[in-house]
Amino acid sequence: QQQVKQSPQSLIVQxxxxxxxxxxxxxxxxxxxxxxxxxxxxxxxLLIAIRPDVSEKKEGRFTISFxxxxxxxxxxxxxxxxxxxxxxxxxxxxxxxxxxxNLIFGKGTKLSVKP
Amino acid sequence: xxxxxxxxxxxxxxxxxxxxxxxxxxxxHDYLFWxxxxxxxxxxxxxxxxxxxxxxxxxxxxxxxxxxMPNASFSTLKIQPSEPRDSAVYFCASSPRTGGTEAxxxxxxxxxxx
Numbered sequence: 606q607q608q609v610k611q612s613p614q615s616l617i618v619q620x621x622x623x624x625x626x627x628x629x630x631x632x633x634x635x636x637x638x639x640x641x642x643x644x645x646x647x648x649x650x651l652l653i654a655i656r657p658d659v660s661e662k663k664e665g666r667f668t669i670s671f672x673x674x675x676x677x678x679x680x681x682x683x684x685x686x687x688x689x690x691x692x693x694x695x696x697x698x699x700x701x702x703x704x705x706x707n708l709i710f711g712k713g714t715k716l717s718v719k720p
Numbered sequence: 721x722x723x724x725x726x727x728x729x730x731x732x733x734x735x736x737x738x739x740x741x742x743x744x745x746x747x748x749h750d751y752l753f754w755x756x757x758x759x760x761x762x763x764x765x766x767x768x769x770x771x772x773x774x775x776x777x778x779x780x781x782x783x784x785x786x787x788x789m790p791n792a793s794f795s796t797l798k799i800q801p802s803e804p805r806d807s808a809v810y811f812c813a814s815s816p817r818t819g820g821t822e823a824x825x826x827x828x829x830x831x832x833x834x
Contacts, residue, residue, distance in 0.1 A: 639822070641825075646827070647827060647828075648724070648811050648813070648825030648826050648827050648828050649763070649811075649825050650824075650825065651822045651823070651824075654822070694762075694763060707753075707765060707768060707775075707776060708753075708765070708823055709765075710762060710763040710765075711762070712761075712762035712763075713762050713763070
């Protein structure tokens with residue numbers, strides 16, 4: 606069964622610190638790895654994404670690191686701010702024909718950044 | 721564009737009643753997804769459509785759940801009869817023609833079945 610495993614379930618970081626969220630996938634080939642950010646009462650929104658031919662992608666304070674051989678990818682939030690407090694989901698899209706519309710999500714990480 | 725629009729935002733219903741959730745995707749998007757979010761199971765894909773055609777409904781939990789997309793601008797998710805374990809937040813999302821990369825989510829419908 607296709608799965609994306611995400612850890613930790615929750616994370617508390619001091620303002621200015623680095624938040625790190627990890628995800629791992631199994632077996633099935635994926636060709637797109639987005640991270641979504643969700644604030645309370647809102648739907649998830651795309652934060653940053655990476656394709657497997659790239660090992661790292663950075664957008665502002667957010668960086669995705671991708672390790673294809675280990676089938677792992679992670680989100681790093683540098684200089685974390687209280688406004689970053691949200692639930693973060695990693696996801697992966699199967700590269701199989703016919704499944705390309707489907708994103709498989711991790712279970713989420715609730716991040717709290719303390720002032 | 722106003723984004724993906726879902727209605728109602730909140731729904732409280734009694735066990736056994738029929739519930740219909742509605743979604744208007746972003747104009748021009750060819751993919752539409754229905755997700756269910758709970759604390760225990762996270763975000764689960766229930767069903768998705770491509771060009772109004774259901775592609776994968778393997779996530780639909782039971783025959784009590786059904787989804788339709790009669791045209792490119794409207795979709796419904798129906799639960800009949802509803803049960804307390806159906807209580808969750810239901811999200812609709814849509815993606816553009818480019819193979820379903822970024823999914824744009826609506827604000828969700830919080831369903832409570834008492």
